[in-house]
Amino acid sequence: MSTRKISLDITILAGAVSVFIGCTGPPNNQDERSDSRQSREVPILAKQLEEKAATSAARIPEDVRQTYAQGIETVRATGIEKSAKQVGDAAIDAELLGWDGKRVKLSELWQEGPIVLMWYRGGWCPYCNIQLRAMQQSMDKLEHAGARLVVLTPELPEKAKETAEANDLDIVALHDKDNTVAQKYGLVFKLPEAIIPAYRDRLKLPEYNGNDVMELPLAATYVIDKSGKIIYAFLDADYKKRAEPIDVIKAVEASAQE
Template identity: 80%
Template sequence: MNTRTIPLTITMIAFALSAVSGCTGSANSQDERTDTTQSGEIPMLSKQLEEKAAASVTRIPEDVRQTYAQAIETVRATGIEKSARQVGDTAIDAQLSGWDGKSVKLSDLWQEGPIVLMWYRGGWCPYCNIQLRAMQQSMDKIENAGAKLVILTPELPEKAKETAEANELNIVALHDKGSAVAQKYGLVFELPEAIVPAYRDKLKLPEYNGNDAMELPLAATYVIDKSGKITYAFLDADYKKRAEPADVIEAVKTAAQQ
């Protein structure tokens, strides 16, 4: 399944940013944690994702679940988690815009301070929607730690707007057209043949992304410091696993001190 083929108020232009109007170390899987909340306030994202996955067991046939599980392992077997940009690598710069028409250059942001760069796959993905809501809930903590949140997505700007509205998010995600930036980070993979029909015909991926490419980016999260260096990377082939906000916040605190 591999080819190399974003409020300082809560106004987000794909990142918590009011000025312009998706820990050092790499995490390739979610660490084990106790069933608590972050700072006693925000439910842990991993717990929410696990509950969503458990609920799917009762409504998705076993054979279908096995097909998706195998697809995840197919992605992992390509080595994409290791071949994508890692901690210590130089971040990729890009000029992007969201559905509000505002343009943002990534390096202009990280030169002001650390950024959290996060991809979500699309509004059709329930795990992405859970993560987006969790990150918005964590925005104050991310900002207080010294960073801006930058969210990228391959879905069309109008679809990203629908995703924000459906989840009651104050987010304007930047459009990574054709996953061009994700490609440069080494995050893009081809969908395994067995699940292409579901993504193409049921989830309507071409309608969301505006092209017929049967590919997606990993739901990756990076922290990038002021020098443009990656200081934290969450890369997991399993789309049900996402960077824990508490870990991201700790990574931001470390990056802000460098």
């Protein structure tokens, strides 16, 4: 068989495979391939969080693990995941100060385009740091989708700056002083009594937040559209669970198509 005929046969076979895939695949298979590439490129946050949880579980005594697990269930039992702001609700406006000294008004941002509003508990929380790094790595895709990331935290501005520097972040967190905005979103819960000593004495929560109030916000993530309506909400009493970046990006993209 000549080299020319072999080349021709390969070309025909490749064309046949292409037609076969096109006929049997979904109507928007180009979009599916694009989503597949995006899924591979965006950090898989859940896996990173699970690995951290497994590592922590291996070194923490069983009784301590049970105490923290019970704490999560105590928070969940309050119904906070359902009573907090949900998809379809109007977002709460606020003006906050970033650790860079600049003030930001939320409504001015979402009027320009959708925003991703994300709370993190503090730099003392390893799961928060993992999420922050994942969102930093996803920033280009998030902005390409047309959204802006807005991060809120109850920790003091100087602590938030330290968190950014320790995690090599370009993100400037806004100071939600005394969880004021989180309260309006219905995200704040009192720490269960059994875990207060660990948060107060070992994690030094009062030093981070500048007060002695043993309260924290859920590590919630919202997507807010240009009209100020919540179109995506991630709410989980388990601090080891966070919104997956790819899901947030998809929510932003869906908003742009409406």
